[in-house]
Amino acid sequence: MSVNNDNQEEKVVSLEQDNQETPVGNEENVTEGPSTEDLLAEEKDRYVRLFAEFENYKKRTAKERNEFFLYANQDLMISMLAVLDDFERALKEMAKSGNEADLQGVELIYQKLKGKLTDKGLKTIEVSAGDEFNVDFHEAITQIPAPSEDLKGKIVDVIETGYTLHDKVIRFAKVVTGN
DSSP states (O other), rough: OOHHHHHHHHHHHHHHHHHHHHHHTTTOOHHHHHHHHHHHHHHHHHHHHHHHHHHHHHHHHHHHHHHHHHHTTTTHHHHHHHHHHHHHHHHHHHHTTTOOOHHHHHHHHHHHHHHHHHHEEEEEOOOOOBBOOOOOTEEEEEEEEEGGGBBBBBEEEEEEEHHHHHHHTEEEEEEEEEO
């Protein structure tokens, strides 16, 4: 039995010597990769950017949806402007003829129609002779010699009323300017 114990002791001694001969931190063979903190910071940055991108997407789609609902009836409003123009012309002609009862009836219907369209966001662009010409709201149909010096470059006459729908111009006011 002593032979077995001696063999076991020799094996243990030889294993200890083998472990001592192999260096644990051989730096020539070990390549350094990104540390755990670096990987965590990189993933956190990706997460924050993705979250911000998603938040921007939600805001953009909400804004687009709101604009869609605001201007969904724009085509209907534009087509109704012709009816308003016809009412205005009819009221002018009826005022000339002098039939007061007919004028009041048509005026009542005109005001009711205009009130309903105003409730839906339609607004008249207020323009009168002598106002400054503004390309954001006015469309110059023609220029005429200014009747007076103070009307040069200003609006002389309004041909057709302009309208906005929720602060967006859907029809420019057609005007005559003086030069």
